[in-house]
């Protein structure tokens with residue numbers, strides 16, 4: 231299956247940056263569907279990796295973008311005070327629990343938001359080290375790569391001295407007793423031996439580890455970790471880029487663990503498909519110095535207006551409730567499907583952030599079904615569903631569909647995946663089909 235766009239894409243878009251799973255090449259989109267050149271409509275269970283949080287061509291976003299583009303107060307927030315960015319900052323602050331004094335920094339992408347924080351926190355605390363997790367993905371530019379530890383980034387050297395903890399994965403390590411306590415003890419040991427906690431500026435936490443395999447932390451773990459970090463004056467950063475803004479069934483995914491972060495990063499869905507990210511943090515620390523992390527068009531009126539439309543729609547259309555309802559039902563349906571398909575090892579998630587881990591020998595060795603996963607994703611595309619996979623072993627189907635997903639659409643996606651898994655199990659997808667689609 232190929233088309234004109236795929237050929238041109240291969241010729242001109244830097245191939246090495248692409249994570250290809252199928253020849254998907256949309257020319258349009260509507261709601262939860264994308265449309266290909268030949269008019270075929272595909273249900274999108276990835277939602278452009280979560281960036282299309284409200285789906286495609288959402289009327290409120292289109293209207294906000296149109297309006298802003300017709301009266302571009304300025305292309306830049308750098309030295310101008312513009313209404314859309316200021317209103318969005320006020321709105322973002324208003325949705326953060328608590329009443330601490332906060333300020334907002336705007337960027338273009340989750341990557342720059344986390345990057346900015348790494349540099350800011352080094353500067354304001356005078357501490358040079360960070361804690362994060364194996365499997366973490368906080369972005370693709372140097373600062374955010376430094377606090378990431380994802381298999382896809384083995385090309386970039388890690389920043390010396392950072393501490394990477396195991397993310398408590400109770401499916402993989404169910405036989406390890408006291409997994410959570412052991413991780414916390416390990417941190418104590420590290421503090422006692424190789425890393426003075428007084429050198430650590432902050433911990434970066436994904437409230438659900440997404441690209442590492444959609445891993446949901448066990449109850450209480452993150453809170454204990456937060457407490458331990460606070461004892462040493464280590465600041466808490468929560469990365470809500472992928473699972474924030476209603477996706478998890480609460481406005482913020484960190485609320486499931488009652489975390490009280492100092493800094494929160496947003497991206498992806500915030501821009502409704504346009505480049506927009508934000509860091510929200512304590513006023514005194516955010517006001518560190520002039521021109522610390524500036525980008526000419528960040529917070530521009532078009533992206534900021536889109537962001538405001540997104541936040542309004544999440545509230546006005548009850549999308550948080552929808553994410554919980556549709557997401558919980560979908561998870562349950564996938565658990566039922568595990569009775570039929572031995573490949574399904576584990577179904578987990580919160581709201582519409584769902585992971586389905588595919589394994590061989592699921593009752594014993596849980597061997598990552600990497601090839602089968604790639605084939606299922608490819609076959610799903612052929613059958614009309616876009617879905618991608620994540621995980622350190624490339625064997626976790628990740629569902630981050632638009633929050634507007636309805637019951638019928640979720641059933642359609644379930645049916646297609648059911649069929650795709652059957653087809654792959656029955657050997658209908660040859661190895662040659664996925665040769666060009668190595669994913670990541």
Ligand SMILES: Cc1ncc(COP(=O)(O)O)c(C=O)c1O
Pocket residue numbers: 279339340341342344367368369370436440441469470471472473497498
């Ligand atoms: C948790 C998390 N943080 C940050 C990022 C980086 O966001 P972006 O690729 O939009 O810059 C991602 C991207 O997948 C992510 O999942």
